[in-house]
Each structure stands twice: as structure tokens, then as C-alpha cells.
Amino acid sequence: MRTACCTWAPSTWRTPTPAGCSSVPRGALCRWSTTARGRSRHPLPSRTDVHAAIDSLTSETGRRPSVLALATRLGLANTTFRRNYPDICDELAAIARTPSGTTAADAYSTVQANNARLRRDNRDLAEQLELAIVAERKVLGCNQQSLMLAH
The missing domain is CATH 1.20.5 (Single alpha-helices involved in coiled-coils or other helix-helix interfaces)
Structure with missing residues (x-):
């Protein structure tokens, strides 16, 4: 555990204060959370947050976002995002492969x-x-x- 190192965190950090952290009150948001190996771990965003980020990126750019852009927006590494959200990655890949509103007849013409x-x-x-x-x-x-x- 880290002590006397925590700072008050923005509301996007959902990690509760670890036991033994003395700089913020118990139960407040803290920037450090430790695992058994002593690594810092932040909670993954919920599926609702991921879909909200997809909608936000789509409205900003006018097209569906790449997996890398989405992972960056959520503050995750690309590999971490792909490992934890494979179904969303598959959805984004399928959407990118099929042009919207295009049929075989349109393509032929x-x-x-x-x-x-x-x-x-x-x-x-x-x-x-x-x-x-x-x-x-x-x-x-x-x-x-x-x-x-x-x-």
C-alpha cells in the first residue's frame, strides 16, 4: 500500500481509498489502488461508458471510431481494450467493413x-x-x- 501519496482525484476515478492511505479520508476517491503484486490498477469502464465514447467519437469525426481511438479516449491501452471488450471490437470491425446504405445493386451500378x-x-x-x-x-x-x- 502507498501512504501519504494520494491526491484528491477527479470523479472519473472510481477507485476507493486503500486501507493505510493517510492523505485522504477513508472511502474517498484515491488515485492509487494496489493489487496483490503491488501494481496500480484502475477499474475498467462500463459497457455504457464504452458505448457513450463510441457515440461521442462518431459525432465528433462523422464516422465510426477505430478500436485504437476508442481505447485512447477511454484511457486504456489498445491490447487491454481488445482483451476486455472483444465483442465491441468485433462490432466496430464489422461496421468498418460494410459501407452504410450500400447494396449489391448500388455497387454494380x-x-x-x-x-x-x-x-x-x-x-x-x-x-x-x-x-x-x-x-x-x-x-x-x-x-x-x-x-x-x-x-
Whole structure:
């Protein structure tokens, strides 16, 4: 146990004061909590807190958050978050893989439209290439004629 080291904590710390801590009254929030190995341990956020953080990040960025961004927001390491909330990680991964509101018919029509645009662009570029070749031949033809006249 740590003694005379605790400080008054913000309300986000839910760890009760450990026995033997003399700097704050018993039962008040304390920043230190020890395990059997003597490591500091903070309680995990509740599922309600996690979903609130997801909603908050979604409203701030306009898209679903990554697991790393969510873990950072909650003050956890990425691995700790993944270990303790695998179902939420799976939900976020599934949402990220499927575009919202897109159906197979929409995807097919998008591919068709892109292919038609690319074919038009290809046709236009081929015409421009032919014109450039003709213009270069004219220039080369004029240069060859002038070389022959000079000799």
C-alpha cells in the first residue's frame, strides 16, 4: 500500500481509498489502488461508458471510431481494450467493413458507371494520341525536307 501519496482525484476515478492511505479520508476517491503484486490498477469502464465514447467519437469525426481511438479516449491501452471488450471490437470491425446504405445493386451500378467513364476517357486519349502522332510526322517531314534542300 502507498501512504501519504494520494491526491484528491477527479470523479472519473472510481477507485476507493486503500486501507493505510493517510492523505485522504477513508472511502474517498484515491488515485492509487494496489493489487496483490503491488501494481496500480484502475477499474475498467462500463459497457455504457464504452458505448457513450463510441457515440461521442462518431459525432465528433462523422464516422465510426477505430478500436485504437476508442481505447485512447477511454484511457486504456489498445491490447487491454481488445482483451476486455472483444465483442465491441468485433462490432466496430464489422461496421468498418460494410459501407452504410450500400447494396449489391448500388455497387454494380457504380462499377458500370466507372467503366463507362474510363472507356470514354480512353477513347478521348487515343484520339489525342493520334493527333499528336500526325503533328509530329508533319514536323519531322518538314525537317527532313529542309535537310535535303540544304545538301
